[in-house]
Structure formats: structure tokens, C-alpha cells
Amino acid sequence: MNIIQKKIRFSPIAYTRYLRGIKKSHGMFREGEILQSLSVKSWRIAPGNTTISPKAFFLEGQLDRITGTAYTDDPFKAMNGGFEVEHQETRAYKLKDIWMINGFIYKGLHNFRLHPTYQLSNKMNYFPHVLIDTEIDHAALYSTSEGNQYFGLWLTDDCANYALAAAEGTPVTSNIIPYSHMAEYESFLEMNPFRTNAAYLKNAILFDDNWGNNESKHLRFAANRAKLLARFPANSHPGVFILRRNSGISRVMLNEIEIAEKLREKYGFKIVDVTQNMASEILLACSGAKVLIGIEGSHLFHGLMMLEPGSSVLVLQPPTRFSAVIKNTTDMENINYSFVVGIQKEENFSIDFEEVERTLELLPF
Template structure:
């Protein structure tokens, strides 16, 4: 493992955004063409893969309730499946002379954002440091701006990429900790990144799979899940409901607690609260669950870190924000995907419990 050096260096590169020639800021990553252009070396880690998207489990007329979507262009096609999915290969890119300042990575007139702008110091955006006291000979960047904005993508993508980064050099990320459960997961997954907001990276390895769920990605995700299950083994039980409450992007389900309590009373479900319980408590409840249920959102990825192949998820979808993002992971892990679309009431929505029961029956193989 390459050591981190304390070495004072001066660079005004953080101020290049004010210069006319600075190119567009890019999110980190999904920028393979640009990374290849800037790289001194690139190589393929894993080949592409082709799969057929499976059909979701759902009742008739559910899709007709959808009035809006998030990160899903065609919910009808996504839920009916049957189409070919081309999963991109995973590549690594080696770049030289990278400056990491206030959540941004600078290379020449290109910069890459590791964190959403609302997480970054506004003062440092206008007055970024010019003196860097940390130098790393061989660094590996595994975190992404998408992962630092959405907890679920951090668990599925960034944590899986850590295994690649750890083989290539010092795993580096910025010192912002955006999630309350992050440090717990880093401990469980044996992640020990170097956090900094002001460093010079002599050599840096970047990774890109353009959201592809190829076999290598599956194996890295599976390895992380096995680490979790070794710490939180569970016996088979009917299911778990993860309460979202007011966490993350607002999508208020008026009868969330009522549905959870009915599932506990009638079906023997466990209930955990992402705003109150520790990651250990959530994972302990999820281990062994046959069905994971909750409002669509990143909090459900706690459960996906513990579900075995052949289990199921039932997503309670806001009609004005239908999203199929979680299906990308359930398809990769051979987990059955089902959903119920809520009924709009003002700015919020509610779920018909009888429809939940009927959808669970569809999952009773």
C-alpha cells in the first residue's frame, strides 16, 4: 500500500473555474470517454454482459396510476421486461497530476465533482485552498457524485468499487460523510479510505462501468453481502418493512406506519425505522427475510445488502414519482421485484392494504 505523504505544494488550480477556458464540470464518474482522453493508460477489468430484463410482479391497472417518474423513462416497458439489457464493461483509467480540492478533482481544464453542490462548502468554492499539504503517489478514486447523493448507489456502486480501488493504491475519497450509517457500513465491509479535501495525487486510478451490472460487479456486490451476512446471520422469516419517515427526498405516504403494523399483525413482519435504528439493527431484522417492503427509496438498500437470491421486494411507489432504479439491483441479484402504486391525496399518497396482500400472494411460489 502506498503511503500518504505530508508535503506542502502550491497550486491555484482551484481557481481555474473562474478562467474562460475551463471546461464543463462533470459528475464522477460515468465519463469513460473523457477519462480515456485524459488517461496515460487504460485497461478493461471486466467484459460486457447481455441479459433479458425479467417481468415485475404487479396487479392489473397499477401502471395506469403513474403520473410522474424519476430516473425511469418508460415504466411500462421497465416493468413488463422481456427486452435485452447491454451491461457495459468495467474499465480502469490511470491519470497523472490530479488535484483534489473541496469535493472536486482537477485535471488540466477538466474538473469532476465528487459531491453534489449542496454538500460542498460554498466558501471554499469561492476561496479554494492553494496550499496542499498531502501528496499521494498512487491513489484510487472509488466514490462517485451519484453515490454521495443517493445512499443506495453508494452501497451498490461505490462500496463495490472499493474492492477495485483497494487493489490499485490508496482508496481516496473526500472527507464529507453524507450518511448517518456510512461509518457502520465501512466497518462491516472492511473499508478504510483516506479522506481529504486538499491533496495532490501524483497518479490516480479511476473506474467506470457506465452503470453496467456485469458479472464482475455482481461478484463484488455478492462479496459485500456475504460479509454482511457473516456478521448478521438470520433464520428465515416472513418479511421486514423498513420505515422511511421523512428521510431523503420527500415522498410522504400517509398510512406508512399503518401498513407496516398490519403486516406485522397479519403476516409476522418485522419493522425497522431508518431514521431511528442503527445499521446493525436494520441488517439484523432484514437477514433471513423472504420479502422486503417499503416506500421506494435508497433506504431499502439496507435490505438488499442482506436478501438472498430468490427472495422478493415489494416497492410502494408514489404515483407522481415512480422509479425503477431498485430493479437494476434486484435483477442483478435474482431477487423478485414487485410493486404497488399508491393513490394520490394532495401532495402525498396512500397505499391500499388489500392490494399489498394480493401482490404478496403473487410472490407466494
Template structure:
């Protein structure tokens, strides 16, 4: 890595004036509603397929009759081209997964969470500063960006999407991610995961790249499956593990509000009746979380980022059971379980105050539907 990174040189300094004008012109256009920005990937000097795309027929989710009728709200973009999530849950869809692609762009600036070249840009954060710094003190021969806007915003997305792309970045140059800031601090459990996953990225606030590689790595093809499972194997290598019935991952009041009123009651019920382990990720360190999740046949909890701790190490044939708020139905984990040869089940709650309640008997009956 040391040979690829140097202090800002005279050659880069000569281009600083041009960058400054380009960046501020872009910001001005955006604020005036005249943003005609060009995506940085579209001006790449080279692009290539890293892994091929493919097609597969999706399996159905596991759920009781009448569940979908309770759903009052959902994220429509997650179910495209379908308007309502019911069709996605039914399965039998011929899902097309695109290829994993790389893009090489030369002479690129990283400043305050955004990449620039002329009129082209690519955003790695969602809240750039009003007036970005013009101090650029790193010059990199060939870097590879693996972080994304969503991954910089949400822990679950970082672990499920950005971290698998890190392996691609290591093959293409110095793996680079944005440095933490007041708006985007490091995730509390991020360093521990990076340590166990052997991730050693270069964190930068600003830089000039002679060559920069970007990726299209959002398709759940076999390459992404293999890289994600390799991550799980690395995590499992740190803890002893044997099969056990399941783990309930508590959400509590963390993140976007999805308050399950009887969460503790349900978790205790499953602990007593089925031998599930109960974990509060907010009060546990990463080694103890992984040790508890390793070997689980079922990962259950309120739909949300905390489930990723268990999904990371869930084996083929295992099941994710999402407890869904009726006004915020999300199917993100189904796309991962479809990819990784696992099952996806859900129970939709009943509104109660500013939260919701899950029927314990419905959870029991849903668990009984999971293939052994």
C-alpha cells in the first residue's frame, strides 16, 4: 500500500485549480436545481465484467394465510416491478441478476465524500458539506473504492454489501473508503468486524487518484454469494460452533423506530420453549454476538439491521424469520436468503399504539412450517 500512496505532489497541485472550479460549479448547479451531473462510471476509460450475470427462479417465502392482508405500508422500490410485496413473497419469479462490473477512471478527486472528474461525479455520502475543503494531501497511483452511500449510512448495508465488495477492491488496487466524520462516524461494531474479516482499508477524507476503480456490485450473483459466504467462514473461524435451534436478536428502540411491544416476552418464550438464544447486540461485543449466532438454524427478530449479525453466519438450509411492522414491510433479507440457499419466513404484526405486537402463537405455527 505504501508504494501506491504519496503526499500531494506538484503534478496534482497543478490540477487543483481546475478541480476547485469543477466541484463548486457542480454544487452550484445542484443547489439551483440545474444539476446535469454525469455519472463518473460513464466516462471510464475501461470497463469490464468481473463475474457474469445469471437467472434463477425465486422460492416462496414461508408465512401463514392472511399475513399479507395486514400490510399497510412497504418500500415499493424493493419490490419492483411489482406494486405490492405479495407477488415477491409468492416466489416463482424468474429473477435476473446482472454481472459484477469494474470501471477504471483516471485523474479523479475525492473531496468530502464525493468523487469528481470534470463535470462527472460519484457520491459516496448523502450529506456533503456546504463548502467542501480544497486541501488535498494524498496522491494515489491506483485505488479501488468499495464503499457506497447506503453503506456509509446504515450498518447492516455496510456489512452485507460494502464488505463483500472489499474483496474485489483488494484485487484491483489500494482498497479505499471514506474517512469517518461528524456526519458519518465509524459504526461502533465496525472495527471489530474489520479485524475478524482481515479488512485493512485506507480511510481518506481527500485524495487525488491517478487511477481509480469503481464497481457495480449490487447483483446477487454467484460471485457475490461466494464472497459473502467467505466472510461468514472467516467469522466462524474465530469461535467454536455447533448446530443449535436458533437465535433471537433484539432490536429494542435502536435505529428507525420499529417498536415491537412484546419483544422481550416473545424472546423469552422462544428461549424457554425452543431453546433459542437471546442476544441484545446493543449490549454485546462482536465476539460474543458471533459466538451466540454461530450454528443457529433460525435467525429471528424485528426486521432490521441487527439481524445481519446472525445472517452473516447462517448456513445453507437455515431460515431468517422477520417480524414485520404492518406499516413498513421490507423484504431485503429474502433476496439474500434466496441467493444463499436459505429460507425466508415472516410474521406481520398488529398495530398497537406507536408500535406493533406479534402474536406468539403465529410465530410458533410459522416456525413449524420451516423445513427440517
């Protein structure tokens, strides 16, 4: 690593956030245009490409139950497919004289947030470091604000970007651990980043693909899947249900355990629980699964990391928060996407097991 600890640097830069009108804040996510304006050099790592969105598998009338969405503008268009998707190119940006303090990256009059505010140190937010003893000559940052807020995007985006960072310099990320399963995944995926909450980066490479799933990203994601499958090999089996329970953003399915148990009794599904099981236990259960089932959410990405092309995912969607985000990954990896929309029960929802069975019958095996 190109880490230097030979002198103390004084920087009040983090305090400039208190001077209104001086700091311009951004999320460290899809900020290629801003990074371009601040960089001394930029280049294309991989070209973009276009794909045709496939139609999801679902029963008639399911879309009519939707009363609200999350990160999905048009669920009818997203699920019926047939349209062209343009995936942006992957670009790198070289910036000089960067400060990385308490989950923020500072450059000139701009700062980039790497974490949601609830993950940051309140004390350090009000009294950030002014004396920095860590310098890195050639850093490469692969983390994004969205990846640090949503576990699924950390697995698909940040972990895939790690390979880019390792090729360009010292992979650097914050010293904030937002997920309980993160350390296990870093070990399994051979990720060894330098963690810091206070460093001066003489040269820093940052990446952006505007959340595109181009061919390069597919290959990096597939390489990570191959590492996990080599570590957790298994024979083919009917499927796995990943219990969400009360983890993450609230979306309580009243009969979640009941549906999981019925799938185990009738079809031989395995059941794992993200609130109880280690990542190794979840990945072992998902390895070899023909179908992955669970409530819509980041916890399903444990399974998506293991599903091979041609397998399927069946997402149980709350009617008030229908999301097509997972379909972005299944489309990239040639995995069949299906869903059942729940029935609203006051603030929560339930799923009709018969509809789950009928949807399973639609899937190719």
C-alpha cells in the first residue's frame, strides 16, 4: 500500500461546511459530471451497451394492486419489459489533494457524502479532525453513498467496483461498518481495503457508471459469484426462502414464516434468516437453488450473489412499496424475475400462498 505516516497535516477543511454557500454537497453516487469538472484526468474503463428488458413472470391482475412504489417510476413498463435499456460506460476520474474525514470526501468547494447521516459520528460531525497523520499517494475509492445505505447495492455495485480500485491504487473506504455481514463478504471476495476516517489523499481515483449494468459490471459481478460458488459449492435443490423479519426499512409481511414453512414442507425449500444466520450459512443454503423467494429488499441479494443464469427469483412485493430494483440485477445475470403483490392489512401485508404456487408454475425449469 502507498500509505505514508511521516508527517502531520493541518486541515480545517471539514469546518467549511458551517460557512453557508461555500460547500456544495453531493452523494458519492452517479456524480460523473461533477467528478469530471474536478478531475485532472478522466478516462473510459469500459464501454456502455444496450439490452432489451425481458418481461417478468406474474399472474394477471397483480400490477393492479400496486398503490405505491419505491425507486420505480413505472412498474407496468418495468414488469412488462420489451424496451431498450442503455447502460452507461464505466469511467474513472483522477482528483488531487482530497481529504477524507468522517465519511465525507472533500475537494475544493465540494464534499461528497459516503454514508447516510445516521451512520456518521455526531461528535466528529461537529468537531472533525484538523490534524491528519495518514497520507495515501495513490488511493482508489470504490464506495458509494447508496452502497453504504443499501446492502444490496453494496454487494452489486461497491463489491464489483473493488476490482477496479485494486487495479488503480490502494483501495480505500471509510472506517464505518454499516452491515453485520460485511466482514464475511470481504473475506470471501478477497477484499482488503484500507479503512480510514481521517486521511489526506494526494491522488485519488473515483469511478462512475451512472448505475449502469454494462458488460464490464456483469463480468465483475460474475467473478465475485464464481468466488462464492467455489467456496460454497452445492448440488441443485428446489429453492431457498430468505426471511427478512423486521430488518431494514419496515415492510412487515404478516404470514412470512407461514409461507416459508409451506414451501419447505411441500417443495423442499431451505429457510434462512438474515437476522439470525451468518453470511456463510445463508450462502451455503442459497448455493444450487433453482428459485430464490422472499420479501422485496436488500437481504435477497445474498441469494442473488449465488444464483446461476437460468435460475429464478420470486419477489413478494408490498402493495404500498413496489420496487423493480432487484430486476436490474436479474436482467444483468440472465435470471428469471417473478413477483406476487401482497394484500394490504392496515400497515402491513400478507401473501396468498396459492398465488405463489401458481407463479412458480409460470417459471421455466
